[in-house]
Amino acid sequence: MAEDESEIALSKQDLRGVTAFAAACAEVVLEIFEADQPDDSRPRDAVGAAWDFARGGERGKSLRDTAWAALKAAKSADTAAAREAARAAMSAAGAAFLHPLAKATQVKHILGAGAHAARAAELVAGHSPGIGAEHIERAVHRATPVVVEVLKRFPAAPGGGGRVGELIRMLDADLRSGVVRGERLRAEPF
Structure with a gap:
């Protein structure tokens, strides 16, 4: 059977790398959600599950369940910043489920955690685009x-x-070009 031209080859290692990146992005804004909802561990659980998968764990129902739980936590948050932080966590766990389809919408699985985290930080700083x-x-x-x-x-x-979409496109363009503010990229280790 010939491979569908609209499919993209993705290995489990590719998915682990993308998920580690997403978890690292989301992790930095967990405290924003936790300041708003100190007794709700769902976003932290989602980031933890993302790290577990990135480090060799299974990509199964429990990982998907933590992503959905983080999304529900976003809906229960009191502030927009906390909602975005929880969405970053949801996106981190969801990154493991990047589909091998040549569709632009799949880029959200790769970059969504970073964009939602940037938006959360912007909101905490009074809607400051510079912080984003x-x-x-x-x-x-x-x-x-x-x-x-x-x-x-x-x-x-x-x-x-909206603004999260703008942030995704900024991140996408910078990663594809290999340049940020005139400086060549130097990937930092996790």
């Missing part, structure tokens, strides 16, 4: 060569999506 840009820059430096290579297999990020 700083978070995007740090996310770019967190990306390993595996993340960039996987990203480049997919079409560019789609339009729309």
